Amino acid sequence: MTVTQPSPSSTRPRLSALRDRVFKLAELATTPLLPSDYLDLVDPLRSGAALRGRIEAVEHETRDAATIVIRPGRDWQPHVPGQYVRIGIDVDGVRQWRAYSITSVLGRADGCFTITVKAIPDGKVSNHLVHRTEPGTIVQLDQATGEFVLPQQTPDKALFVTAGSGITPVMGILRNLADDDLTDVVLIHSAPTADDVIFGAELRELAAAGRIRLVEQHTDTDGMLDAASIAALVPDLAERSTWACGPLPMLEALEQYWDDAGVADRLYTERFRPAIVAGDGEGGTVTFTANGTTLEADGSTPILDAAEDAGVLMPSGCRMGICFGCVLPLREGAVRDLRTGEVTTAAPGDGVLVQTCVSAAAGACAIDH
Amino acid sequence: MTVIQKKPDNPIAHLTAEDIELLGKQLDAIRQSVIDTRGEDDARYIRTVIDVHRKLELGSRAVLLASGFPPAWVLGTIGLSVAKILENMEIGHNILHGQWDWMRDPKIHSTTWEWDMASPAEQWKHSHNQLHHTYTNVLGKDNDLGYGIMRVDEDQKWVPAYLLQPLWSFVNACFFEYGIAAYDLELGKVVATGQTKDPEFRRRAKEVLGKIGRQVRKDYVIHPLLSGPNFVPTLAANFVANVVRNLWSNSVILCGHFPEGVETFEKKSIDGETKGEWYVRQMLGSANISGSKAMHIMTGNLSHQIEHHLFPDLPSNRYAEIAPQVKALFDEYGLNYHSAPLHKQVYSAWHKIFRLSLPNGWLDNTTPKNLPSQLVKLWKMSTGSKATRRRLLKAEMAAA
Ligand SMILES: Cc1cc2nc3c(=O)[nH]c(=O)nc-3n(C[C@H](O)[C@H](O)[C@H](O)COP(=O)(O)OP(=O)(O)OC[C@H]3O[C@@H](n4cnc5c(N)ncnc54)[C@H](O)[C@@H]3O)c2cc1C
Ligand code: FES
Numbered sequence: 001m002t003v004t005q006p007s008p009s010s011t012r013p014r015l016s017a018l019r020d021r022v023f024k025l026a027e028l029a030t031t032p033l034l035p036s037d038y039l040d041l042v043d044p045l046r047s048g049a050a051l052r053g054r055i056e057a058v059e060h061e062t063r064d065a066a067t068i069v070i071r072p073g074r075d076w077q078p079h080v081p082g083q084y085v086r087i088g089i090d091v092d093g094v095r096q097w098r099a100y101s102i103t104s105v106l107g108r109a110d111g112c113f114t115i116t117v118k119a120i121p122d123g124k125v126s127n128h129l130v131h132r133t134e135p136g137t138i139v140q141l142d143q144a145t146g147e148f149v150l151p152q153q154t155p156d157k158a159l160f161v162t163a164g165s166g167i168t169p170v171m172g173i174l175r176n177l178a179d180d181d182l183t184d185v186v187l188i189h190s191a192p193t194a195d196d197v198i199f200g201a202e203l204r205e206l207a208a209a210g211r212i213r214l215v216e217q218h219t220d221t222d223g224m225l226d227a228a229s230i231a232a233l234v235p236d237l238a239e240r241s242t243w244a245c246g247p248l249p250m251l252e253a254l255e256q257y258w259d260d261a262g263v264a265d266r267l268y269t270e271r272f273r274p275a276i277v278a279g280d281g282e283g284g285t286v287t288f289t290a291n292g293t294t295l296e297a298d299g300s301t302p303i304l305d306a307a308e309d310a311g312v313l314m315p316s317g318c319r320m321g322i323c324f325g326c327v328l329p330l331r332e333g334a335v336r337d338l339r340t341g342e343v344t345t346a347a348p349g350d351g352v353l354v355q356t357c358v359s360a361a362a363g364a365c366a367i368d369h
Numbered sequence: 370m371t372v373i374q375k376k377p378d379n380p381i382a383h384l385t386a387e388d389i390e391l392l393g394k395q396l397d398a399i400r401q402s403v404i405d406t407r408g409e410d411d412a413r414y415i416r417t418v419i420d421v422h423r424k425l426e427l428g429s430r431a432v433l434l435a436s437g438f439p440p441a442w443v444l445g446t447i448g449l450s451v452a453k454i455l456e457n458m459e460i461g462h463n464i465l466h467g468q469w470d471w472m473r474d475p476k477i478h479s480t481t482w483e484w485d486m487a488s489p490a491e492q493w494k495h496s497h498n499q500l501h502h503t504y505t506n507v508l509g510k511d512n513d514l515g516y517g518i519m520r521v522d523e524d525q526k527w528v529p530a531y532l533l534q535p536l537w538s539f540v541n542a543c544f545f546e547y548g549i550a551a552y553d554l555e556l557g558k559v560v561a562t563g564q565t566k567d568p569e570f571r572r573r574a575k576e577v578l579g580k581i582g583r584q585v586r587k588d589y590v591i592h593p594l595l596s597g598p599n600f601v602p603t604l605a606a607n608f609v610a611n612v613v614r615n616l617w618s619n620s621v622i623l624c625g626h627f628p629e630g631v632e633t634f635e636k637k638s639i640d641g642e643t644k645g646e647w648y649v650r651q652m653l654g655s656a657n658i659s660g661s662k663a664m665h666i667m668t669g670n671l672s673h674q675i676e677h678h679l680f681p682d683l684p685s686n687r688y689a690e691i692a693p694q695v696k697a698l699f700d701e702y703g704l705n706y707h708s709a710p711l712h713k714q715v716y717s718a719w720h721k722i723f724r725l726s727l728p729n730g731w732l733d734n735t736t737p738k739n740l741p742s743q744l745v746k747l748w749k750m751s752t753g754s755k756a757t758r759r760r761l762l763k764a765e766m767a768a769a
Binding site: 028029030031032033037038041089092094095096128231308311312313 | 727
């Protein structure tokens with residue numbers, strides 16, 4: 001499959017340069033505020049504004065999942081199917097950022113895109129999005145990103161292994177397949193019951209139309225599928241490129257199996273959360289050298305979360321250790337990588353870059369921010 | 370007023386260390402109750418105030434485009450004054466305190482906010498949040514006690530220059546934002562100690578001048594120019610709005626710490642101060658303004674100065690709700706909750722400014738009958754040698 005990004009016409013940059021100049025002039029009249037602070041009152045989705053979106057509808061899929069229709073701001077760039085978008089939404093007055101795979105077809109007539117969210121127990125953002133969000137809500141957005149996409153050269157045969165909300169990026173891919181693209185697709189999807197299958201009806205239709213071969217595993221009655229049974233279900237597995245998204249143990253089992261089979265390079269996985277192994281180490285005092293905040297963090301809380309809870313504005317991205325959007329220099333002290341348990345130390349004055357979203361304090365430490 | 374420690378009837382003498390400890394815990398609990406319930410309603414509140422401010426400001430400036438028409442001038446000037454007051458008090462002051470940082474909205478955050486006022490946010494935060502709020506009403510530590518230009522406590526030494534204090538206090542009030550900018554820059558101290566070449570001072574001075582330049586250009590050049598033929602009336606309107614805002618914020622701030630009856634503290638009294646003792650200092654070093662909801666909003670809820678000083682980083686819209694609980698603690702511990710309507714507090718603060726412009730005791734010793742001889746004495750105090758002054762000041766005190 002190929003995706004062509006619309007090439008911006010040559011008048012675009014000139015227009016935006018002109019706009020920048022006009023804004024600079026207008027700033028003389030609005031200082032210390034910016035012209036955009038006033039424009040945001042009337043048109044938060046305009047071109048040139050910080051990227052935002054408006055929630056247009058919340059469509060329920062299953063008892064705990066819903067598709068959120070979002071109208072993005074004018075500067076939104078089309079995504080590549082399989083990618084995710086970061087969304088900043090205020091829950092109980094506090095801005096929370098989370099990543100969600102895009103599930104809609106490209107170029108929807110209404111200009112919107114969709115994400116599909118499964119509410120997890122005690123999940124702050126997922127429950128808010130599924131159960132309490134009102135149409136009209138403005139959310140913050142980043143441009144879509146992510147590597148869980150089909151390659152330029154589409155393979156002939158593909159296998160998708162998904163579970164629960166892990167179907168979302170795969171649905172984003174399936175919905176955007178051209179008729180002659182990927183003609184041999186197997187999808188193995190696990191969910192507790194038939195009713196819990198997100199996009200169940202649509203997937204069954206695709207199967208009935210012969211577009212995909214669908215294997216549904218209802219784990220409440222049939223139990224979990226292990227990698228060996230998947231291999232049994234798909235005898236030509238080694239010939240297929242495989243994309244998998246679901247709970248961490250499932251992904252780890254698949255990776256192990258594919259590795260043992262010597263086809264690890266044909267497996268692509270998407271994780272929704274980091275694999276935490278460390279978590280019971282000692283915490284410590286975290287000092288942010290530039291803004292002067294000092295806080296106590298335990299050994300299992302990522303520094304990113306602890307700092308945000310203390311009101312510090314932190315750079316962040318995926319919040320699970322893949323995008324490096326949260327990296328800050330560690331000036332002094334030690335932090336522990338929660339995925340590996342490995343401790344990184346910095347002598348005073350050093351600037352070792354650490355990912356705050358997957359690092360916890362391991363004793364006192366100072367971070368440049 | 371005299372520092373609390375030198376008073377014959379020290380108002381905290383009846384409190385034991387355990388009392389103060391317990392009081393601190395009770396105040397901590399009040400604070401926690403607000404933190405636990407901060408949420409969507411609070412966020413909506415501050416966003417609404419910001420929204421109202423922006424629309425009011427835009428609307429007023431639009432009306433002022435026709436400022437040559439007197440009713441438009443009046444309407445626009447009133448609107449702009451109110452907008453500027455909202456912006457400095459309920460919005461700027463409180464955001465810069467970090468009261469809204471918990472929302473994690475980078476647009477409403479103490480580290481990113483800049484306000485419509487001469488002093489750059491960064492410098493104001495340092496002198497206000499770090500110094501004033503830490504050393505509240507400690508003589509020699511809290512420069513907000515008279516801002517280094519006024520004598521607001523008996524224990525500050527009297528010199529003849531203070532006779533002019535009422536006049537320059539008024540001038541300072543009119544141009545308060547510049548006074549604050551100079552004060553945050555510690556201009557007086559830097560000039561007095563000849564450190565004007567210090568590179569750090571230079572950098573900060575440049576920042577202030579840049580900010581003042583942008584502010585002045587906006588109010589006195591750009592918007593008047595936009596008004597075309599109404600250049601002068603718009604300029605006048607903007608000037609008036611700035612002065613109104615300055616006078617208002619100055620009054621509110623005077624009411625917070627300067628009314629008669631607000632306590633001050635000795636420098637050494639805060640050595641090894643416990644959290645509970647810090648709370649007590651904030652309780653007795655601040656005064657509230659009683660009034661309507663509109664009054665609270667227009668003062669940026671500094672009408673709840675006591676609550677604000679106890680919990681500077683709680684969202685301002687919640688002070689009214691905890692005020693009765695705080696007041697109950699004052700009653701429980703036999704402390705004086707200092708609260709009065711605006712006019713009373715303003716009068717009281719200005720009375721103090723007048724009284725302390727004169728030597729200690731002088732006003733008390735003066736009656737209509739002895740006025741001429743008192744004036745002669747004052748003349749001698751002001752013009753005589755240091756030794757004469759010291760002798761006369763002592764005698765005046767003794768007679769009072
Ligand atoms: C690249 C990427 C794409 C994603 N796409 C989607 C998507 O399309 N649809 C979707 O519903 N979610 C998706 N997620 C997950 C999503 O970003 C959130 O992590 C999820 O909604 C939980 O957020 P929360 O605020 O509700 O939970 P939190 O309040 O953050 O967490 C509550 C509890 O749940 C645990 N928890 C956190 N995340 C998960 C999880 N994924 N599964 C189980 N338990 C968890 C936490 O450890 C915690 O104990 C994606 C994540 C990433 C990184
Ligand atoms: S936020 Fe993506 S790596 Fe930390």
